[in-house]
Structure formats: structure tokens, C-alpha cells
Amino acid sequence: MQLRLVHTTGFQYGGQALASYNQARMTPQTGPGQIVVHTRLAVDPTPWTDDYRDYFGNEVTAFEVLDPHSAMTVTAVSTVHTDRQPAPDPALDWADLAGPEVADRWTEFLALPHLVAPPEELAARAASLARIHGRPGEAARALCSFVHDEVEYVAGSTDAATAAVEAWQQRAGVCQDMAHLVLGGLRTMGIPARYVSGYLHPLEDAVVGETVQGESHAWIEWWDDGWHAYDPTNDLEPRDRWVVVATGRDYLDVRPLHGIYSGSATSSMFVRVDITRLA
């Protein structure tokens, strides 16, 4: 599938911001399952920018705006060609996970920071799933379905700072929370897993040429002799409607836009994603 993505985000200040320094992770990269045909990042008011690759391999654009401004808008326009193959069968077994080739290599994706740390109930469920299933890959799949069934998708029920335990308490959240919950469960089982941010064309039968309002989406990947993707929010394996932008340990590593500013005391963030299937 060939998709065109227009991701617009930014800050609205109550008053004027005098200066701001920002980091944007809105640039998709060519990788397994997708080829980036074209990508461009534009900022208004026009700033100085510098691109680099961060520790997790994500493309980052650092930019500063040093003139007074009341709003700042970042627009990322990308054309991506997706062609994801169905995932292979689970390969590793539980003993493989414990060895240094996995546990030491992916130690950072086994950590349980604040956003990801699982509630007791989930940890217990994960432990029992690990006992039931003969292969980690199978247990992982089961955990994703479990979280999908337990937690209801309710837009606006949480915010960017909500931790997994909080979302679990209310059994409601958005894709970010589903991803954090699954990560917590998988890592408790000893399966290295990472957070993925990107885009999702919301319609299964996407019409060529039709622009729909999509969303900035989050899902996960776990390690099974290769990174194996899964979308717990939709309980589906990501295929051609999914575009990857960044990966990391949790939401904090992949934030599309964050930064600091001086001047006005308040700021609010706006986001809009428009997706068009081109082919």
C-alpha cells in the first residue's frame, strides 16, 4: 500500500512565547516492511533545524524558534510504501530468553519504568500465561488479546502522563495505555518488548484517493528472534495500513514533539493526522 501522511502538531500559547527549543520525532524511516518514498518536515515560524539519529535509531529534528511567537506548528508530510509480510511462527523457547544473547542484549527492553510498571493483577496473569504456553511468542499473543479484552478504548480517558497502573484501575485508556500495559506484562514474563509509535489508516477497505482523518497510533513489538509486531488496541497484527515512525522503551522515548519555551505561562498542544491511500 502507498500512503500519504500529513501529521500536523504544535503548541498554542496563552500569550507569547519568547523562545523555544524543541525535538520532533515525526520522520518515518525505511525499514522492514516499509519504504519511505518521500518525507519532509516544516515548521512555522521558520526556525533553524538540525537532524540527527538518537540512541534508539529514531530520526530526530531539533529546532529552535528565537523570535516571539504565539503559536508553533510542525507539519510532517511523508509518502510511505508499506509491504508487511505476515509474521513467522514463534521461534524461541523460554530457555533462549534467559541467556545473555537475549536478556543482556535487550536488557533495556526488559526494564519496568514508571509508565510501564504493571499492576499486580496483570503481572500475575502474565506469569500464569507464561506457565501455560510452551513458547514465549504464544504467551505474548495471548497477553495482547487479554489486555485488549480487559481494557476499553475510551478517547480522552487518559493523558500523556498516565501510567499503566492508572489506566488498568479504570479499565479504560487509549492506544498508548494499551501499549504500556502489554509492555509491562511481556517484560515481566522476560520477553524483551518495545513501544512503537506511528500511523494507522483507520479503514480496513481504504479507498484510493480518499483522505481520512487518521491518528497518531501506538503499538508494540516483542523479541522472538527478530522483532515481532502486534497492535493490542485493535487486536491485530500490523500489516500495510500501519506506518512505523519511532521505537523506544516507552512513550517518553518516542514523543512526536516536545521541548521547552520561555515566556507565556500556559501552552496547549494540538494534533491532526490526515492519511490518504495513494495506491
Place this chain on the structure above:
Amino acid sequence: MLSRIAESMFWIGRYVERAEDTARILDVQTQLLIEDTIGDRETACRNLLSIMGVQPPEDRTVDVEAVLELLAYDATESASVAAVLGAARESARRARETLSVAMWEALNTTHRSVSTGHFRTMGRSASFRWVRDRAALINGAADATMTRDEGWQFLVLGRSLERADMTSRLVSTAAFTSGVGSPWTSTLRACGGHEAFLRTYNGLETERGAAEFLLLDRLFPRSVVFALNRAEQCLDNLEAGQRAGFQNEAHRMIGRTRADLEYRPLTDVLTDLPAEMERLQNTCTWATEAITSRFFAGSEGTNWLGGRV
């Protein structure tokens, strides 16, 4: 040089001069107030406070004691000598590594006398004399040990602007108390210029002559014109030479005010002396703002929002 340090030097110059000149004014005025048995003491005290830029308190009587608290001893009142010496030391502390040891120690020990309460216990005229002596020590240390670089120019610039401002206030106080005794003599004595004045004016002391001396004399270091000239010189040294006009707003302002004083007939100036002096004080304020935005921009720290805490 770093804007932050330049700003410190400018304010050290201003604060030290302010302390010295406030002490001089108080020395004269408190003496006059005590000697004055006929005039309204309260009104005189209130006038003095107004001239010094302090809002006289509405709700209580203002006597000599109150004036001394507000202008000399109370370290919480921003116009008082105590507060100003504290501010001078604080400015020095921020630029400590660029000051010579002699200067730092002079400023520090001066402040210590104030903060330990010693200043208050000295007795009136002794304390005013002490402030003048300390100012002389600080300026002397600066003169002897500071390289004539930008820091020095800013120090003298601050000192000169403050001197012009303070002398204008001194002249105002003399004009106000002109009913009693010979305020002009005391005023001239207060700036240590009485002897110079007498020599210059061949022993003939008139109100007009004294005003002319204090405002316009090009050679007496405490005259307004002298001080403004000095300030212009500093600004000249700080800017790279320009062939036409003045790039610096402050330079333009100060130059015009000085020219105004020098080229207008003295009679005009004397007709409405208080208003003229107020104009002078405003010029100094605006010039300071222009200098700050030109040279010291952005040296205060910024508060950043939105980051990880």
C-alpha cells in the same frame, strides 16, 4: 566583556556615588533643619523626601528622625544609604572575579559596617563623613587598580550619570530652602566646592553664581555639565568611532541635555529650577534604560517551562 559583568560595574559606579551624594545632601539638610527655628519643619522634611524621589508617608508626621530612617539607616528602604551600600556590595559579589582585591575588600568592609549596625551608631555627622571617606577609598582603589578597559568605562559611566542626577537634586534642595540662612553656602560646602567657588567667583557669593557653578562649570568635577561630559566620553570610548550621528540612544539623550544646559541662558534655567532639575533626572533614567538595552540585554536568567523535572 560579559554583559552581566559590565552591568555590575555600571551599578557599582552608580550605587557608590548615590551613597556618597545622599550622605552629602543629608549632611547639609539635617544641619539646616536643626538650625531653622522659624520655618515649618514638617514641610521641609517632606520636600526633602520628594526631591530625593521618596514618596513621603501620608499617615504620620515626618520629622528629621523619619527622614534619616528613610534616607540613611533603614536597609529595607531602597533610597537609604544603608540599602544602597548593600546593593553596591551585591553587585560587586556577582562580578567578584573581575574586581581587584583592593576594590572588593573596600566594598565588602564598607557593607559590613552597615550590616553589623555599626553605621547606625556612629552619630549623624560622623556617619555622613564616614560614607564620604569610604566612597573616596572605593573610588581610589578603583582608580589605582582597575585596568582602563570596558569595565572601567562602565564604572565611570554609572558614577557620572548618578553624579549628574544627584547634583541636580542637591541644587533643588538649595532652591527650596532659599528662605533661611545661606543654603547655597552649605550646599557648596557639601560638595566640597565652596573654596573652589570662591576662587572662581572672586569671593562674591550669589545664588545665581552658585547655581551656575554647580550646573555649568566645566572644570569643577561635581558640576552637572562636567558629569554629563564625562558620561559622554565613556559612551564614546565604548562605541567604535562613528563619523556621523550617534548610534547610541543614551549618547544622544545625554548630549542633548548637556547642550541644552550649556547653550540656554542661565536666567531661563533659573526661572523654573525645580522643573529643570526634574527634566535632568528623567534624562538620567532614560539614559540608563537605553544603556541597559544596548549593552546589558538578556543578562538576566530565563525561566524555562515545559521540560522534564
Place this chain on the structure above:
Amino acid sequence: MPDLFKGYDAGAAYDEMFDATSLREPYRRLVESLQHLSRADLVNRLETLQNSYLDQGVTFDIGGEERAFPLDVLPRVIELDTWATIEAGVQQRVRALESFLADVYDAGQVFNDGVIPRGVVTTSAHFHREAAGVRPPNGVRIHVAGIDLVRDEQGEFRVLEDNVRVPSGVSYVMTNRRAIASTLPEPFADHRVRPVAGYPQRLLGALRAAAPAGVADPTVVVLTPGVHNGAYYEHALLARTMGVELVEGRDLQCRRGRVMMRTTHGLEPVHVIYRRVDDEFLDPVHFRGDSMLGCPGLIDAARAGQVTLANAVGNGVADDKLVYTYVPDLIRYHLGEEPILRNVDTWRLGDAAAREEVMDRLHELVVKPVDGSGGKGIVIGPQASPGELDDLRSKVLADPRAWIAQPVVQLSTVPTFVDGHLGPRHVDLRPFAVNDGQRVWVLPGGLTRVALAEGELIVNSSRGGGSKDTWVLAGMSTTSPRREEHNVPASVAPAPSAGPAMDDLTSDAEEQQHQQQQQHQGRHEARAGAGGPAC
């Protein structure tokens, strides 16, 4: 044996001056030159020294209170051979840690080769992922290092701790030397002590060498947190002696990826920042957002190669106490050499086997938190109460990775003048190393810290420690060192003009009158003789 040393009881530890009762060779000359100094003399000189420190403002901040830096009057002497080993060992250590850091923030080959588990590094609080991709222009990340050494019971120097983030104390080395040279001029003159005053020039050279590519005349600055920081005196001293600007965070601004300094002439570029601000406070964009001590954009500017930060961001992973236990292996892996200076034996309590070995021996060991500094959190088993040990045990079991244990090393002692007489006190040594990219230069001597309380093993100044001037001797010669011959002027220079007032003062009044009279007479005579025979 001078009076001073009578009754000196060396104690169980390795005393650097006395071997049981006999005097060790390096101190022979010092003792000789102190022959004529009585106890009273020494007390006097010490007082003068302390007063001069207070006057100059050589102080250290302890809990908000400014106190004169405590300097002991007796220097510590290290002979050349011992020093040669220390110097080589410190250089080796710095080189190995440089390679380690370069690898860890890049390919991570050291993990793949199984030398150190990746988890040890990635779980360190000082492993800053923001620094990945920041390549220092000349490859140097550790511009200044302070390697803490102790001397064990056998007299062997061992590494206690590496400090490669923002090591401090070198200013005291320089001020101590000046103070002792003027307090004990006779003994100082009798020795050939290698000088330390050249440190600022070395540091400046290394900082300039680290400038971004293509900058011919780099602007170097020292970034200080400000006057309220305990080590401000050192920041100011270094800036002054290097002849560079001392700046605070608010004096800097990042524009278009370059770091600029706010001056009266507008914004001027800065190329190398010797920063004495911790990583966490350096850049509110990537680290603590509430920091007023740094400047937003520094990390991105460093990554873009427009500014060099010295020391580099993220060095803390190399002086992590857990990584310390792997350093001997790192030396072998990165340099292919055997360690010249050994570590102190250490147990990693995160390791189950190590825990088993030591959990019931805590009362015999020194237990340290991996993330501590300045001696905080250290428990010395033999000196701890049963309550403290229980508390420690539960803390360790709660987070074992955060603790290491070491045997109680009886630090060596040196005679120290405390309360009017000389007694043995424990010391350590912090040599400073400067890396300019071509070589690692080690300052001869370094900071000797001495625990002033008898038997106290923690020497940090924040815990009441003092220091000693450290003399590295430039080879032993039997004759007194020959002073350099200066050119002696051939004749006396012309005296400055005296002036009339001086003439009046210096000549006799009567003689003046006499001369006047003679002149007067002379004139008369001349006139009288004027009508003499014509020619």
C-alpha cells in the same frame, strides 16, 4: 631526631614516614631541615598560614558555612620511583576509560565480547543516551580526571575510585603549595620539589586542542554554577589563571546550533566549555527542565560539532562504582596491558555468589552505595552499631545492585600536626590528569586528603577532612640544589630624580646655609676679582 617527632607512635597502618621506629628514606631530608623548628615555632607558622587562607578566601563550603580550607603544616613526600609507578598507572587508567567511553556510546563492542554485561552500563544512572552520537572533535572525553588512590598495609598504592565527571580539588593543590613554600621556606629550599603551578597552562592547552574542527583561535570559557557553589573558588581561580572568561548559564545562548556568549559587543561565539556543572543541570532541553544553571541547546550544539564540552556528557558511566570493579578487565581488553595499579578488592553485591560470601561479614567490611559521592552513605562495618548494620542489611537486600563491599583498607598514615602535636593520620591521594589528545599529563603530586580525627578513615573535606601539600621529589641529590645564576648588572643603575622636597629633607640645614654663604662669598670674590689683570 627533632623534638617534634619524639613520642610519635606509628600505629598498625603503613606509616609513610616511619617504618616501626626507623625513618624512611624519602623523609630523611625533611626531618633534617626541621631540626631547628620547635613545637612553638610550628604552631606560630601554622596560625599565620590559616589566617592567610582566610584573608585570601581559600575556603570550602560545608553545609552552607564557609570555612578556611584546612591545610596541615607538614608536607607529604613521595619519592620519584614511587611516583613513576603512580603516573604510569594513572595514565593507563585514563586511556582505558577513554576507550571504554568511546565504545559504550557507539558500537558497544565491549558488550558483544562479553567483557562487561550490557546491563551494568545501561542501568547506570549516569548512562546518558542523549550523549550517544556526540563525537568529541579530538576524541577526548576525559579532559580532566582525578584518580583516587590509597596505600594499603603493604605500602602498595591501589586505586580506590575514578573521578571523570567533574573532579575538583586541583585549586587547593596550587594554593597549598604556595602556602607551604612560604610557611616552611627552609625545608622547601632543601628539596627539589616538582612544581605544580603549570597546571592551568596544561589545562588550557588541552582545552584548546579539543576545539571543534576548523577553529583557528578557539574561545574557551569556564562554566560555573555560580557564587553559591561550594567549589566556586576553584572555578574562579582556574578561569583567572588560564586567562579565560568565567561564565554562568545565563551568559550563554545557543543560536543556530552554535553557543554564543552575551557580551557588551553583542553575541560572541564560544568553542570550548570547561563546564563545572553536572550533566543533569547542563541542558534543560534534554535533562532537568527546571535547571537555571545550564543553557538550552548545548547538547545539540555539541552533537553538531559546533562546541566541545569538557568533560564530555555521560562520563559518569565510567566512574560508576560497579563499573569500577570491571576496570582491570577493561584495561586488558582495550589496551592489551596488565593493570599497573591494582583495584581495592571488591565484592559486587548484585552478584548472588558475592552476597552469599559477605552478608554475614558486613561488620568486617566497608559497604558503599554505588551512587554515592563525598563519602555519603558509606558504612564502615567495624565502626557501625548493630542497629546500623541491620539497617544496612535490609537496604542491601532491597536493591543489591546498588551496593558494593570492600575489606577495610588501613589507609596509610602520615604525621599530621593536630592539637599541638604530631600524630599519625590516615591519608589518600588524588592525582590529577589532563588529556590533550596526544598524551595524558599527570600533575606531579596531587591532592593529599587527610582525615583529621584519629583513626578516622573517611578523608573527604565535606566530612571534616584536611589536606597536605604533596611533594614529588625530582630525583635525590646529595648536595644542595644549585640555584640558577642570574646575570649580575655590571654597574649601579641611575637613581630616580630626587626633587626639591627630598633635597631639603636629606641635606643638613647648617650645611645648606654654609653652602649658601660660600656661594654668596664666591660671588663677592668674583666681583672683587673682576677688575683683575686684563688679557
